[in-house]
Amino acid sequence: MASKTLYFPNPRHLNQLYAGRAENLSYAEQALETKLTTREEWLKVEGSDAAIGRVEKLFEFLNQARAQGVAVHTPDFHRFVDLMAQGEDEQLAELFAAPLVITTQRKSIVPKTLGQKLYLQSLQHCPVVFGVGPAGTGKTYLAVAHAVSALLRNEVEKIILTRPAVEAGEALGFLPGDLREKILPYLRPLYDAMADMLSGDDVTKLTERGIIEIAPLAYMRGRTLSRAYVILDEAQNTTSEQMMMFLTRLGEGSRMIITGDTTQVDLPRSKGSGLLEVERILQGIEGIAFHQFSGADVVRHPIVQRIIAAYDRYKNPMNAETGSRV
Structure with a gap:
């Protein structure tokens, strides 16, 4: 059994790389077939030459992540370890080869x-x-x-956030309050995301001035959206007609982002999802990009990835039989 000691200039930095949890090092030991011992500013790695090489690369990537502003939490550490164990170190190298940082008022965000x-x-x-x-x-x-x-860089003049107000098991008519209060639950996730990036006062002021607009999809009909950044969330609950209506609102100097999960369609069975058919219609058109996320991109608790994989196996038995992975 070979060994190698990795040194870090700051003990706090080393602690940050594995989220300060001894059980995370145990997880890495098991997944990468090695033994890890840490004291202050050093990490001793014992195992085969190949195992030591994997651990060394792992902590190089983790250190790059920390340097680029990623706060490494337990789910992130597990994800990095799993990629190394699967021999996917090229993915990690590509991820951190060139920093990509989104700067907002309250925080900087990195993928x-x-x-x-x-x-x-x-x-x-x-x-x-x-x-x-x-x-x-x-x-x-x-x-x-x-x-x-x-918006902060003055590339657009306003942000428009919209979702289809589809009734998922509850009837809007029986909810208390006026129309705004009835639709607020559908738009709350967008408010929450916005509040994470701008102060509450700024969100309120920008909303009052119409620079930030959060509204149901139905309010988009008949408009031309120019110099705006428009986000359609929960797009799996748009009909074909609504999807076409929304996409044709695009005006000069605007950008559109359409997000959704095709496994969570709440439309009546008689209505097809506009998100499910749009890729077949628009595939290959210049200026339009389709990005498919997988369970490996889930950044919530690690068990969420396993839940998604289990549902996929249940709904698509052929995937399980052929050994396909989410």
Whole structure:
């Protein structure tokens, strides 16, 4: 058994790389077939030459992530370890080869997965981008962050956030309050994302001035949206007609981001999802990008990835039989 000691200039930095949790080092030991011992500013690695090489690369990537502003949490550490164990170190190298940082008023945001980074690259280069995938992949959050950053740089004059107000098991008519109060639950996730990037006072002021507009999809009909960053969330609940209506609102100097999860359609069975058919219609058109997230891009609790994979196996038995992975 060979050994190598990795030294770090600051003990606090080393602690940050594995989220300060001894059980994370145990997780890496098991996944990478090695033994890890840490004291203050050093990490001793014992194992085969190949195992030591994997651990050394792992902590190089983690250190790059920390230097680029990523706060490494337990789910992130597990994700990095899993990629190294699967021999996917090229993905991590590509992820951190060139920093990609979204600057907002309250925080700087960096992609945590290769999928997120590729998505952000599409947002930078294409006026219309579709982000499709399971919950927890950051598709809406990153779109809102990119919109806020564009507004702060004066690239657009306003941000429009919209969702279809589809009744998922509850009837709007029986909810208390006026129309605004009835639709607020549908728009709350967008408010929450926005509040993470701008102060509450600024969100209120910009909303009152019409620079930030949050409204149901139905309010988009008949408008031309110019010099705006427009985000359509929960797009799986648009009908074909609504999707076409929305896309044709695009005006001069505007950008559109459409996000959704095709496994969570709440439309009546008699109505097809506009998100499910739009890729077949628009595939290959210049200026339009489709980005498909997978369970590997989930940045919530690690068990969320396993839940998504389990549902996929249940709904698509052929995937399980052929050994396909989410």
